[in-house]
Amino acid sequence: MDLSRFDMFYIDHEVLDSPLIKRIKSILPVEKTKVVSKIPFSDSKGDLSKSEFDRSKKNIFFTKFKGSFFKRCPGARPGLSCCNYFVLNLGLQCDMNCSYCYLQSFINTPLMTVYTNIDEAIEELENLKLIHEKDNFRIGTGEVIDSLSLDDLTLYSRQLIDFFKTVPNWKLELKTKSSKVDHFLNLGPAKNVIASWSVNPQYIIESEEHGTASLKNRLLAAKKCLDSGFSLSFHIDPMIWHPEWKKNYSQLVNEITQVFSPSDVLVLSVGALRFQPEQKAIMRERFGFKSWVTRAEVFPSSDGKLRYDKKLRLEMFDYIVKEFKDKNPLWNIFFCMETPETWLKSTFKSLPKSVHGLKELFDHKIIKNTENRLSLRN
Amino acid sequence: MITRYLGDCNKSYDFKPLVQWPSTLPFFCWDDELLCGFDTKIKNELQIVINLKSSETQMADVLAFIYPQLTLPELARLYTKLKVIKEIKDWGHFFSLYKIRFCENLISTLDILVQTPISFQLWVSQKQIQARELSPLKCISNFVDIEPFLNKFLELNLTRSQGIQVLELLIELIEMKISKEVLHSLMNGSPNSIHVKLMEMRYPLATEKQNNVQNKLDNIFKVTGVEALSRRYGDKSGVEVKFFSETNKDFQQRLNSLNKWYETNKDQDWI
Numbered sequence: 112m113d114l115s116r117f118d119m120f121y122i123d124h125e126v127l128d129s130p131l132i133k134r135i136k137s138i139l140p141v142e143k144t145k146v147v148s149k150i151p152f153s154d155s156k157g158d159l160s161k162s163e164f165d166r167s168k169k170n171i172f173f174t175k176f177k178g179s180f181f182k183r184c185p186g187a188r189p190g191l192s193c194c195n196y197f198v199l200n201l202g203l204q205c206d207m208n209c210s211y212c213y214l215q216s217f218i219n220t221p222l223m224t225v226y227t228n229i230d231e232a233i234e235e236l237e238n239l240k241l242i243h244e245k246d247n248f249r250i251g252t253g254e255v256i257d258s259l260s261l262d263d264l265t266l267y268s269r270q271l272i273d274f275f276k277t278v279p280n281w282k283l284e285l286k287t288k289s290s291k292v293d294h295f296l297n298l299g300p301a302k303n304v305i306a307s308w309s310v311n312p313q314y315i316i317e318s319e320e321h322g323t324a325s326l327k328n329r330l331l332a333a334k335k336c337l338d339s340g341f342s343l344s345f346h347i348d349p350m351i352w353h354p355e356w357k358k359n360y361s362q363l364v365n366e367i368t369q370v371f372s373p374s375d376v377l378v379l380s381v382g383a384l385r386f387q388p389e390q391k392a393i394m395r396e397r398f399g400f401k402s403w404v405t406r407a408e409v410f411p412s413s414d415g416k417l418r419y420d421k422k423l424r425l426e427m428f429d430y431i432v433k434e435f436k437d438k439n440p441l442w443n444i445f446f447c448m449e450t451p452e453t454w455l456k457s458t459f460k461s462l463p464k465s466v467h468g469l470k471e472l473f474d475h476k477i478i479k480n481t482e483n484r485l486s487l488r489n
Numbered sequence: 490m491i492t493r494y495l496g497d498c499n500k501s502y503d504f505k506p507l508v509q510w511p512s513t514l515p516f517f518c519w520d521d522e523l524l525c526g527f528d529t530k531i532k533n534e535l536q537i538v539i540n541l542k543s544s545e546t547q548m549a550d551v552l553a554f555i556y557p558q559l560t561l562p563e564l565a566r567l568y569t570k571l572k573v574i575k576e577i578k579d580w581g582h583f584f585s586l587y588k589i590r591f592c593e594n595l596i597s598t599l600d601i602l603v604q605t606p607i608s609f610q611l612w613v614s615q616k617q618i619q620a621r622e623l624s625p626l627k628c629i630s631n632f633v634d635i636e637p638f639l640n641k642f643l644e645l646n647l648t649r650s651q652g653i654q655v656l657e658l659l660i661e662l663i664e665m666k667i668s669k670e671v672l673h674s675l676m677n678g679s680p681n682s683i684h685v686k687l688m689e690m691r692y693p694l695a696t697e698k699q700n701n702v703q704n705k706l707d708n709i710f711k712v713t714g715v716e717a718l719s720r721r722y723g724d725k726s727g728v729e730v731k732f733f734s735e736t737n738k739d740f741q742q743r744l745n746s747l748n749k750w751y752e753t754n755k756d757q758d759w760i
């Protein structure tokens with residue numbers, strides 16, 4: 112792993128004895144490593160400024176997470192069709208730099224945090240397993256940090272895969288824009304471990320997804336995972352409008368379908384650009400107006416986020432669904448963080464629960480039961 | 490009480506406060522720096538000025554005592570003057586006295602605000618614009634590009650909310666490299682029409698689609714006493730139908746006419 116791109120590695124003195132720190136301390140550059148007794152930059156208050164956010168990408172803080180690792184996906188809000196998803200946050204902030212990243216309006220500490228107590232996260236999962244082993248949980252680790260971009264340092268995927276192999280009914284999604292998979296391939300096969308890529312046309316990767324792996328490398332990594340016995344998912348999210356969007360997204364579909372067939376890909380989701388209004392300011396400052404994200408024609412939607420015109424979103428979704436279905440009607444696609452109205456007006460003409468292949472993903476009885484049990488437990 | 494003569498005081502802290510210091514009140518200084526009454530014309534240089542500096546007082550508290558209310562541009566100018574000297578150690582405390590959270594975002598806004606023309610700063614003061622509302626200023630790559638538009642902007646007599654919106658649109662369009670000539674041509678007319686023109690320029694795709702719908706409606710929508718307008722509400726665009734009725738019968742007639750029109754045109758791509 113290239114550690115030279117980081118300015119500092121701060122280690123909470125309480126976690127010096129953690130297995131992660133014991134293992135990696137010798138490879139961290141001495142002159143850039145500091146043991147601290149309080150959170151660095153903790154005097155920083157309010158929304159992060161441009162320079163604070165930029166700094167947060169270059170400073171890693173290793174500490175212990177004090178709380179419950181296991182949470183419900185934030186997509187599960189009134190007014191949105193959500194796909195029954197739970198999240199396991201093993202860190203906060205990402206070392207890549209996408210112009211549309213929602214963390215820009217989410218994080219308030221100018222640091223990238225890596226939680227060292229993965230053993231406690233797994234213990235939490237072990238306890239859940241005692242009650243929910245037969246339930247169909249989908250758990251992702253890539254909500255507020257990329258699942259794999261730092262994984263060649265932490266090797267957390269290996270511990271998680273080992274655990275998930277013992278609970279075949281549960282699915283683990285490792286969501287990434289990196290191509291770092293080599294370090295866990297030998298743990299396959301594990302069909303309930305989904306190596307998952309957020310993908311966009313190479314043109315958008317170059318203009319908006321800075322510091323991420325190229326499309327070619329993401330698809331190559333996906334192929335390696337498939338060949339090693341892992342499941343795959345792709346998220347074409349966020350789709351970003353630009354003058355050549357049809358050509359470029361069509362090319363993206365070609366590149367995916369040339370390598371993978373519908374049976375190779377467990378989940379394929381599509382979403383369009385969306386962000387909180389307050390995110391606009393920092394995006395403008397950080398990326399200027401060459402970005403198709405800051406230039407985007409977005410309007411307030413019913414959930415308060417800024418989105419493309421509804422008809423344009425539908426046109427984009429229908430276009431990509433058609434492109435996939437033209438290649439093979441068996442491709443199953445769902446819309447991420449969209450309103451029920453969008454589902455009804457789209458090619459599907461129905462709510463996700465009624466779409467063949469998506470019923471289980473959107474069955475809210477599963478999530479409600481799980482939530483109830485979790486709240487009883489807590 | 491330690492005093493000085495006015496003639497012995499410096500005026501390097503003059504941050505151009507908006508309200509003139511009342512001549513009936515005493516003058517204050519911090520050591521040899523005058524803190525108020527910078528623009529008072531006093532011929533007698535032997536005027537007594539009270540020095541408020543002591544080991545028990547903080548400069549931040551003294552300033553808040555002298556100026557219990559300051560607008561954002563005044564604070565920006567004061568902060569710019571004082572940040573070079575190290576008298577105020579805790580800026581968080583100083584800004585909390587004005588109910589403002591001191592953070593890097595605030596600093597960058599203040600730094601930019603002091604670079605704007607004083608007439609613009611005056612507008613910000615008058616309209617009591619907050620730091621967050623000035624965030625578009627922070628994406629300006631070259632201040633020279635915006636200056637002529639800021640002057641024009643000030644001539645428009647915009648309300649507070651119009652001003653905030655127009656400022657954001659204007660800056661975004663400048664940064665999107667829309668030509669100065671085009672932008673100048675949009676800056677004429679009533680405040681509402683300027684806002685509409687800037688919106689159309691900022692959202693060309695949505696505008697084109699909306700105009701297309703309106704053009705189609707203009708051609709095919711012929712229902713007496715009923716108006717059909719292409720409209721946008723947030724991320725939804727569609728057609729708004731308006732009519733006025735005085736009686737139930739009148740209302741029913743309009744609905745019947747609308748229904749008749751719809752039945753004839755429902756297969757056309759008009760919405």
